[in-house]
Amino acid sequence: xAQVTQNPRYLITVTGKKLTVTCSQNMNHEYMSWYRQDPGLxxxxxxxxxxxxxxxxxxxxxxxxxxxxxxxxxxxxxxxPSPNQTSLYFCASSYRDTGGYGYTxxxxxxxxxx
Amino acid sequence: xxxxxxxxxxxTLSEEAFLTINCxxxxxxxxxxxxxxxxxxxxxxxxxKATKADDKGSNKGFEATYRKETTSFHLExxxxxxxxxxxxxxxxxxxxxxxTIFGAGTRLFVKA
Numbered sequence: 001x002a003q004v005t006q007n008p009r010y011l012i013t014v015t016g017k018k019l020t021v022t023c024s025q026n027m028n029h030e031y032m033s034w035y036r037q038d039p040g041l042x043x044x045x046x047x048x049x050x051x052x053x054x055x056x057x058x059x060x061x062x063x064x065x066x067x068x069x070x071x072x073x074x075x076x077x078x079x080x081p082s083p084n085q086t087s088l089y090f091c092a093s094s095y096r097d098t099g100g101y102g103y104t105x106x107x108x109x110x111x112x113x114x
Numbered sequence: 115x116x117x118x119x120x121x122x123x124x125x126t127l128s129e130e131a132f133l134t135i136n137c138x139x140x141x142x143x144x145x146x147x148x149x150x151x152x153x154x155x156x157x158x159x160x161x162x163k164a165t166k167a168d169d170k171g172s173n174k175g176f177e178a179t180y181r182k183e184t185t186s187f188h189l190e191x192x193x194x195x196x197x198x199x200x201x202x203x204x205x206x207x208x209x210x211x212x213x214t215i216f217g218a219g220t221r222l223f224v225k226a
Contacts, residue, residue, distance in 0.1 A: 105157035
C-alpha cells in the first residue's frame with residue numbers, strides 16, 4: 001500500500017530533551033515536506049526537500065532541523081524542544097514537486113512539550 | 115503573494131442536503147488547485163484536483179470546477195452523508211513549485 005508513515009503518533013516530552021520524529025514513504029517520491037497544524041493558524045510549512053541532500057526552509061523553520069540522506073526518509077529533529085512547539089505535525093510527500101500532483105500525508109504526530 | 119480564502123465554518127447540514135464550500139484564490143499565472151479532507155484523528159487526504167482553467171475535479175460524489183474568471187474552486191456535493199463530516203481544505207500550488215498554500219479549513223458536520 002502506498003503510504004507515508006510517521007512515528008510516533010503521540011509523544012510527550014520535556015523542555016530541552018532532543019527528539020526525532022521519523023517519516024518514511026514507499027512511493028519513490030522526490031519531494032517531501034513537514035507541516036505543523038495549530039488551531040486558528042492552519043497548516044504551516046516547516047521544511048521541505050526536493051530530493052536527496054536538498055532541503056530548504058518553509059515558513060516556520062526556527063527550532064527544527066531536517067535531513068534527507070535517503071530518498072524514502074525525511075526525519076524532523078527538535079534539538080531543544082520548547083512548549084511553543086507543542087503541535088500536530090504532518091509529513092507529506094509528492095511525486096516531484098507540488099505543482100499538479102498533490103500530497104500524500106502521513107497520519108500525524110501529536111507532540112506535547114511540557 | 116499567493117493566498118487561499120475559504121468560507122468559515124462550521125457548516126452544519128442534515129443528511130442528504132446539498133453542500134457548497136466556497137474557495138477563492140489569489141495567484142499569479144495558472145496554479146493547480148486542490149481540495150483535501152481531514153477526518154477526525156487522521157492526516158489530510160487528497161480529495162480532488164484541477165490543473166487548468168475549466169477543469170472539473172471529482173471524487174466520491176464531490177466536485178469542484180476551476181474558474182479562472184472568478185478565481186474560485188468551490189466544493190460541491192449533491193447529497194451529503196454523516197460519514198462526510200470532516201474538515202475540508204482548499205489549496206493551491208504553482209506548476210513546478212515547492213510550496214502549497216492551504217486555506218484555513220472548513221469544518222463540516224452532517225446530522226442524521
